Amino acid sequence: MNLKIFLPFEILIQEENVERIIAEAKDGSFGILPHRLDCVAALTSGILIYEDQQKKENFVAIDEGILIKTGANVIVSVRRAHKGNDLAKMKQEVEKEFINLNEKEKNTQSVLVKMESSFIHRLAKLQHE
Secondary structure: OEEEEEEOOEEEEEEOOOOEEEEEEOOEEEEEOOOOOOEEEEEOOEEEEEEOOOOOEEEEEEOOEEEEEEOOEEEEEEOOEEEEOOHHHHHHHHHHHHHHHHHHHHHHHHHHHHHHHHHHHHHHHHHHO
């Protein structure tokens, strides 16, 4: 199979001759072998595992996304992903990334609240004039 993992601004993984893929959906983990029927699955946050032609397992921590299998092509599209071979090290890196992301999201939310508040005050002034 040919596996491509897309992020919003790049292709994270483009691997040919993948032997098998294990991914997580809301209903649990599922596997994909080369001759499986075409399918679409909504993925949950977790670890996607794929086995290359040398029988080596590769790990990718993914955010929620979608997996589409058509013929020999498997396309995964997610907002965030991190690849690695050492699960313990990968866990630490993902936790750091999500902590930083949470801080950025809090800052963004704060700015949006201020913008909305300012907009409402200006709109109220216009109505009183």
